[in-house]
Amino acid sequence: MLRKAPRSPSQLAAAKAIDELCDSGALDSLFSKIDAGELQLTGEGGFVPGLIKAALERGLQVELTEHLGYEKGDPEARFYPNSRNGSTPKLVDAEVGELDLDIPRDRGGSFTPRLVPKGSRRLGGLDDMIISLYAGGMTIRDIQQHLVSTIGTDLSHETISKITDGVLEEVLEWQQRPLEALYPVIFLDALIVKIRDGAHVRNKAAHIAVGVDMDGIKHVLGIWVQQTEGAKFWAGVCAELANRGVKDVLIVCCDGLTGFPEAIESTWPQTTVQTCVVHLLRAAMRFVSYKDRRQIAAALKPIYTAANVDAAWDELTTFAASPLGIQYPAAVKTFEDAWERFTPFLAFPPDLRRVIYTTNSIESLNYQLRKVTKNRGHFPSDEAAIKMLWLAICNIEDKRARDRAKERGGNRQTKRKAEGRLVEGQITTNWKLALSQLALAYPDRINPHL
Known part of the structure; x- marks a missing residue:
């Protein structure tokens, strides 16, 4: 049986207060x-919105009392230089719908409420709800309709946007944060998104x-939407990573990207660019x-599991001369064209x-992100x-963290159902063995960081 996730002190205090009220009658x-x-609990004229209104107005009155002294x-109020002056x-x-508040005023006009700041038309919880819905893949118009149908709040398209x-400031800060001096391995992959470009x-x-x-x-080191094809774009990405503190990378694993190896070599000359074998097989x-794919996959396996480059070439030559290789010369050519970047x-x-x-x-992360982006149609800009994508990554990781928290401390004999981390914070399997082998292969570059 799974245990509930631990509750915060504020949640425990609220639960205790409710229990005490129920017990007292x-x-x-x-x-x-x-x-x-x-009496209805929610909606216009409901008890919950009324209770929140009363709590907010009481808090505002407390703030004004502190301000006036x-x-x-x-x-003895007449002896003080400032005084109350009704309300506006x-x-x-809010998360429960619209609230019609009475904001207290002072005669001096110096009172600045903190609970409901001047100029604000929304309580913070509603903003958090909107951002969560957006991160889950809902469009702005979907969110607009959802708020109207659930809590009766009609926000404009511009307001939600x-x-x-x-x-965006958080995204920019994350995208520019300092990085480690050495990353033994960097993986690079892409997903296709539709973005408006003019008309x-x-x-x-x-x-x-x-x-x-x-x-x-x-x-996750960063997200980049490709503006132009080739080396110019990748030179900018590599320069950005270098400027954020990355001084060396041992191995970069990626799909065959035009201009990427050249950009890597100009930024980190000693870095090995490795073509992703799974992409190569695809x-x-x-x-x-389709009926021959299983046979082809079995025939290609000896190539990428060979003991060394020469043995791999012999296996490719054998495959090329086989009936399957003769029937599908494009499969042979794919390996031949990628040979230099496949063999490291x-x-x-x-x-x-x-x-x-x-x-x-x-x-695995991109698979989750595609589920979020497929309902979006297209984005108005690269920044959007x-x-x-950044919000979706945060949302996906938070969800898995909550799932893991629910299972923590449960019956260890029960098969784990919560998914592990997709990327951020996940530990690479058998990393200690891999690191020891990297230290032997690149002693001068990796030992100073051990």
């Missing part, structure tokens, strides 16, 4: 009215980089009949090969796409 009258249909009704009505949007844009909607590649640090922990299978990992022992031969670490 103070809520009996309220429950009777609800049962009789005389005396309690309401104090007989203000309509704010401004709320979601409020996280047209174009397919663009949103590239996500994941770096494995010296402790084997994976980190490319080789592209024109293979063959020089490493099996434990290290398993770490670097595929970008599956990112592909990056914002959405």
